[in-house]
Amino acid sequence: MRGISPPRAHSAGEADLAERVGRVASGDEEAFEQVFDALAGPVLGMARRVLRDPGQAEDVAQEVMLEVWRTAARFQPERGTVAMWVMTMAHHRAVDRVRSDQSAAEREHLAASRDRNAAFDDVAETVETQLEWHQVRRCLRTLSEVQRQSVTLAYYRGLTCQEIARLLGTPLGTVKARMRDALIRLRECLGGSA
Numbered sequence: 579m580r581g582i583s584p585p586r587a588h589s590a591g592e593a594d595l596a597e598r599v600g601r602v603a604s605g606d607e608e609a610f611e612q613v614f615d616a617l618a619g620p621v622l623g624m625a626r627r628v629l630r631d632p633g634q635a636e637d638v639a640q641e642v643m644l645e646v647w648r649t650a651a652r653f654q655p656e657r658g659t660v661a662m663w664v665m666t667m668a669h670h671r672a673v674d675r676v677r678s679d680q681s682a683a684e685r686e687h688l689a690a691s692r693d694r695n696a697a698f699d700d701v702a703e704t705v706e707t708q709l710e711w712h713q714v715r716r717c718l719r720t721l722s723e724v725q726r727q728s729v730t731l732a733y734y735r736g737l738t739c740q741e742i743a744r745l746l747g748t749p750l751g752t753v754k755a756r757m758r759d760a761l762i763r764l765r766e767c768l769g770g771s772a
Contacts, residue, residue: 592659592661595660596659603651613646614646617660617661621639621668624668625638625668629675637675638671718764724756726760728742
């Protein structure tokens with residue numbers, strides 16, 4: 579197993595680093611180890627400054643160094659130094675991670691907000707329905723027994739006035755009058771909303 583050697587960033591000049599990246603492009607693993615030793619520390623430092631999360635910074639640094647291995651052939655010395663090329667990749671990758679995390683957090687917040695609102699709406703609707711039910715029951719108690727009986731048969735059992743008249747053995751006109759009077763009283767009791 580290979581021992582940990584001190585970083586060679588200071589001893590290796592830019593020309594040596596550029597030459598090593600050229601060898602990495604050809605698949606030279608030893609050259610990649612040398613590039614890795616020279617730049618992994620600064621890449622990790624950049625990622626930590628941007629991300630402020632050591633675990634994510636390590637992930638980003640590993641991704642960047644893997645990208646150096648895969649894309650070494652794309653390095654163009656006329657556009658800048660190897661260190662600048664790699665640090666630019668590190669900065670872009672770290673910023674992308676921050677943006678991705680922010681987007682994910684916003685999506686989670688939005689989803690949680692929707693769930694919370696839906697749950698609140700369901701609870702509010704249930705409470706409102708129960709309050710209305712209690713108010714209707716209270717108002718039904720204000721009716722006479724025969725009025726309450728007619729309304730209950732009509733609205734809770736779904737019977738027509740003719741069916742109620744037959745069931746109670748009461749003239750149809752009497753049932754209709756009871757229903758009319760009962761509905762007027764209920765409307766008043768419920769505050770005109772019925």
